[in-house]
Amino acid sequence: MQVSQSVETRPAAGEDERVAKTSTLHRLLVRPEMGALAGAIGVWIFFAIVAGDRGFLSPRGTANYLEVAAQLGILAVAVALLMIGGEFDLSIGSTIGACGIIFALLSVEYGWNIWLAMLMSLAFALLLGIFNGYLVLRTSLPSFIVTLGTLLMIRGVTVGVTRQVTGRTVVSGLDDVPGYDAIRTVFASDVTIAGAGFSIAILWWLAIAALATWVLLRTPFGNWIFGVGGNQQAARNVGVPISLVKIVLFMGTAVAAWLVAVIQVLGARSADVVRGTGSEFTAIIAAVIGGVLLTGGYGSAIGAVFGALIFGMVRQGIVFMGVDPGWEDAVLGAMLVIAVLVNRYIRTQAMGGRR
Numbered sequence: 001m002q003v004s005q006s007v008e009t010r011p012a013a014g015e016d017e018r019v020a021k022t023s024t025l026h027r028l029l030v031r032p033e034m035g036a037l038a039g040a041i042g043v044w045i046f047f048a049i050v051a052g053d054r055g056f057l058s059p060r061g062t063a064n065y066l067e068v069a070a071q072l073g074i075l076a077v078a079v080a081l082l083m084i085g086g087e088f089d090l091s092i093g094s095t096i097g098a099c100g101i102i103f104a105l106l107s108v109e110y111g112w113n114i115w116l117a118m119l120m121s122l123a124f125a126l127l128l129g130i131f132n133g134y135l136v137l138r139t140s141l142p143s144f145i146v147t148l149g150t151l152l153m154i155r156g157v158t159v160g161v162t163r164q165v166t167g168r169t170v171v172s173g174l175d176d177v178p179g180y181d182a183i184r185t186v187f188a189s190d191v192t193i194a195g196a197g198f199s200i201a202i203l204w205w206l207a208i209a210a211l212a213t214w215v216l217l218r219t220p221f222g223n224w225i226f227g228v229g230g231n232q233q234a235a236r237n238v239g240v241p242i243s244l245v246k247i248v249l250f251m252g253t254a255v256a257a258w259l260v261a262v263i264q265v266l267g268a269r270s271a272d273v274v275r276g277t278g279s280e281f282t283a284i285i286a287a288v289i290g291g292v293l294l295t296g297g298y299g300s301a302i303g304a305v306f307g308a309l310i311f312g313m314v315r316q317g318i319v320f321m322g323v324d325p326g327w328e329d330a331v332l333g334a335m336l337v338i339a340v341l342v343n344r345y346i347r348t349q350a351m352g353g354r355r
Contacts, residue, residue, distance in 0.1 A: 032291030033303030035339065039289065040306045040313070047317035056320045059196035066198065069312030070205040071260050073305055075279055076286035077205075077212045078256035080304035082249040083287055084216075086229035086296030087143040089250060091132060092257040092283065094155040096276025099125055099261035101158050104171035104271035114179040118262060125258035128154070129251030136250070137243050151280070159273045172270035180266075187259075188266035201263050205305070208256070212301035225249070230297030285332055286311050289339040310335065 047056045055061040075092060082089055099121040106117035132150055136143045162169055174180060187204075190197030216222035224245045227235035236242055257276070265271045288294065289310055290303030314331055 032298060032300045033306055034291070036290040036303045036306035036310065039335070039339075040309050043310050043313050043317070047313060047320065051317055051320035054320045054322070056317055059194040061316065061320060063193075063196040063198045065309075065312040065316035066202050067312075068315050069308045070199060070201040071263060072279070072282055072286055072311055073205040073308030074201070074208055074260055075253075075256050075283040076290065076304040076308045077209050077301045078253045079283040080287040080290060080292045080299055080301055081212055081216070081225060082253050083284070083292045083294070084229045084296060084299045085225045085245060085249045086232065087136065087246060087249065088147060088284070089132060089253040090144065090147040090280045091128070091150040091154060092253050093276045093278060093280040094151045094158065095125060095128060095254055095257035096261045096264070096279060097271075097273050098154050098158045099258045100265040100271035100275055101162050101171060101273055103262065103265055104174055105162070105165060107177045108171055108173050109165055114174075114177050114183055118183065121261070122255070122258050125254040126251055129254030130247055132254070133243075133247030133250035137246060155273070162273050169273045170270055171272075174265060174271070175269040180269075184266045188263050199263075199267075204259065204263070205308075209301050209305045216301060221245070221248075226297055228296075282311060282332075285336050289335055291339075294340070307339075 056065075079089065079092070102121040102124055103117050106112040106120055107114045112120070128150070132143070132147055135141075135150075136146050139146065159169060162171065187200070189200050191200060192198075216225065224235065224240045227238070227240050228242055228245050232242060257279075260279070261271075261276065264275055286307035287299070287304045288307070290299070290305070290307030292299030292303060311332065314335075315328055318325060318328055318331070
C-alpha cells in the first residue's frame with residue numbers, strides 16, 4: 001500500500017514487464033522526503049551566505065535553530081504518521097499547555113512527587129488521544145472538526161482551572177520541587193559542544209524519528225498506516241484493524257505533545273496555559289513541507305524531520321539577519337504553498353509517471 005515505493009521504467013521492446021528495472025535516480029526523486037531535503041540544503045546555504053557572519057554558522061547559532069527544530073520535530077513526526085493515516089489532530093497545541101499545567105500544578109501546588117506528577121500528565125495525554133480517536137471513529141466526523149473542538153475545550157478548561165487554583169495563568173517555582181534537577185537532566189538539559197549548549201531535546205527528536213521510520217518501513221503496522229490513509233475501505237477488506245490504527249496514531253500525537261510540554265516546562269521552570277498555541281499548525285506545515293500529503297497515504301517521518309529543520313533555520317535565520325520576525329509567517333506560508341505544489345507533482349509521478 002506504500003505509494004512512496006519506486007516507479008518502474010518502461011521496459012524495452014520485447015522485455016518482460018515483470019523484470020523492468022528502475023532508475024536509482026528516479027527511485028530517489030519519488031521519495032517523499034527528497035523535496036524537503038533539497039529545501040533544507042537550500043535554506044541552509046541561503047542563511048549561511050546572508051547571515052553566516054552574524055552568528056548563523058556559529059556553534060551557538062546552530063544550537064539555537066536545532067533546538068527550535070527539535071521541539072517542533074517531535075510534534076511533526078507524530079503528526080506526519082497521523083496524516084499518512086488520513087487524519088489530523090488540531091488539539092496538540094492545547095495539549096501542550098494542559099500537560100504542562102497538570103505537571104506543574106500537581107508538583108508545585110499539591111506537593112506531588114515530581115516524577116509521579118509527570119506520569120499523571122502523560123496519562124492525561126494518553127486518555128485524550130484515545131478520546132479523540134474514539135470520537136472520530138464513532139461519529140465519522142472529520143478529525144479536523146473533532147480535534148478543533150477538543151482544542152477549544154482543553155484550552156478553556158486549562159485556563160479556568162489554573163486561574164481557580166492560582167489566580168493566574170502561570171505556575172512557577174518548579175525548580176524548587178525536590179527531584180527537579182534529576183528530571184531536568186533527562187528531558188531538558190544541555191550538552192556543551194564547541195562552547196555551545198545543545199539541547200538534549202535534539203536526541204529525543206532524532207530517536208523518535210528513527211523509531212517512526214522503522215515502524216513505517218519495517219513493520220506490519222507501518223503498512224497498515226499507509227493502507228488506512230491511502231484507501232480505508234480496501235484496507236478494511238484485507239483485514240487491517242482500522243480502529244486500532246487510528247486510535248494508536250492519535251495517542252502518538254498526544255504523547256508527542258506531552259513530551260514537548262515536559263521539555264518546555266522543565267526548561268522554563270514554569271508552566272503557562274498559552275504555551276503550545278499555534279503548534280498544531282506549524283507541525284502540519286512541517287509535515288507537509290516534508291512531503292506528507294494532506295489527503296493521506298503518502299509521506300515519511302524523515303521528511304517531517306527536514307520540514308522541522310527548515311522551520312528552525314528560517315525562524316532563527318531571520319533573527320540573525322536582523323529582519324522583522326513578522327516576515328516569518330509570510331515565508332512559512334510561501335513554503336507551504338510551494339511544498340503542496342511540489343508534493344502533488346511527485347505524487348503524480350509516483351502513482352503513474354513513466355520515464
